[in-house]
Amino acid sequence: MDETSLGIDLNVSPFYKTDDTPQMNDDLVGGLNQMRLKNKKLREMITVVLDNSNSLQNHVNKLMQEHDLLVSNTNKRKFGECDDRNTTESRKSLHQESLKSTNDGVTKFYRRTDPSDKSMIIKDGYQWRKYGQKVTRDNPCPRAYYKCSFAPSCPVKKKVQRSVDDDGLLVAIYDGEHNHESAESEHKIQASYERLNTPKEVGRFDAIFVEQMANSLRRNPDFIEELAVAISSKILEHDVF
């Protein structure tokens, strides 16, 4: 984990020899020791941040792989092999989902549900208000009309209807794009904010903030150079006086 090291050699020698008093030398050594300690703490914090980051990245990769697998399976079932929609095998695959976007801002979302379940609810992380229902000509199942009710200004609408061929298949047509986070995301952000603001967690929040700062400084190529300049100027100050 060499990356985590700031790689600063703090055993800096003065550029020229002076007639320093023993008192000044003691101050200098003390200052350097303090900086070594700070450097060590910083390295430890960076190690923790990197470990957290790596485990988070692994978790995200794992979720992405699972999602890709699910989508490719349902696509095979819904789009490539429409004729065997009603096979026993496909009927077994309840609650499987797939997305199909068109370039005019309309997204179709397919969800397989139990045919005996007559509810038209598709949980997609957003909050919807039903504003109408209509039986259409080509489908005996009623079509439900929803507006996004999470943000008053959100223009997104969706239509939900059972497939005419397969009453176990719910089809949701999304019109427009949300101009806000999903209710689910908002809830998670709020929950973590509240958790971090409990008295016990305030210190932890500060620690996380410091870790993030340290991480960003580590990535800054100028940081080490500037730190070295600051250290040497400090040393020179001691030498001058």
Add this chain to the structure above:
DNA sequence: CGAATTTGACCTGCGC
């Protein structure tokens, strides 16, 4: 009692 849902009426666009 307020929020969500239902449902009939009304509006709009399109084909004839």
Add this chain to the structure above:
DNA sequence: GCGCAGGTCAAATTCG
């Protein structure tokens, strides 16, 4: 212009 079908409105109703 007329009729039809899809989409929206809003009062009534239901639900928690």
